[in-house]
Amino acid sequence: MSRNSDRPVPTGDYEGYDPVGGVGVGRKVAYALASLRLDVVQRSTIRSLLPVGTQQIGASRAQQAQRLKGKSGLVKKNRTSKLFQQKLNQFEDWGWISKGHVLIAVHDRGALLDHALQGQRDLPTRLLDLERAVAKIREDQAAAEPDDRLIEQRYKELRELMRLMRAPVTGVNRSGTRSVRFVNRSRVI
Template identity: 80%
Template sequence: MGLDVVQRSTIRALLPVGVQKVGASQAQQTQRRKGKTGLAKQNGTTRRFQEKLREYEDWGWISRGHLLIAVHDRGALLDHALHGERNLPPKLLDVERAIAKIREDQAAAEPDDRLIEQRRKELRALMRLMQAPVTGVNRSGTRSVRFVNRSRVI
């Protein structure tokens, strides 16, 4: 997106929604339905997202906070995204859902919210990403992101 700081929620909104699963045996799930015990639901996409953030932070590419992620090595992240990841899903980024999430956060924000300007920057970056010239194959059909020229990303 070309930003040095991005909200965690914005990046998560770009990823697929994922499926929530109850991580327990059938007997434990039955007890949960009866109200005897509470089991946490696990979303595989969210779990993998958190693992990747932790991994990238260990490698020194980012710093992650509770709300924000600071990018330190954009080139390494881009190179890893283009060449290091195998078996990418056909629809890589859900830009429309990310924009909807940012707008939802803006509507719910207080007038003195510290992240107002950050949300505006993210919206502008996502709009630029959607307006960039097509330089590759659009594998996911409609409602997808265009592949951006490397020179415009770095």
């Protein structure tokens, strides 16, 4: 499925590059969705491929004092999770994905990959944390009920993550087993 012509599409400039930290969350989300050759992916799998992020407590001093007294809870904010949600909303607005509460349907893998690689000359050696994603899926499998509907989905995602770990290096960046190896676009799509 291609882009919907009545929706806004990205401009030539991409705000997802952080000159200090390398590739931003938006590019990582787009690359993760494109590199896993699945039409449907769990949100938790894509989120586990991103950095953990830091928890910040978002509350006033009065609310913090009330929490210490046990009267109210504090809102915890994770910047990476917030950016992840914003990028999913943006990609859905552009017609590249459809997101649900648990699953994400990928409609335009080529556009996601183009968006992730747009204007990049050198990508960092460690783009996605594959080992963390594999550990998260295995943890979900261990906690799942025998009649869980997502059992087969988790197996598909594990197979794709293992494929990425074993993929031959064809790009300029060689990475270890903890990160994505950049494969030819023809192998991704």
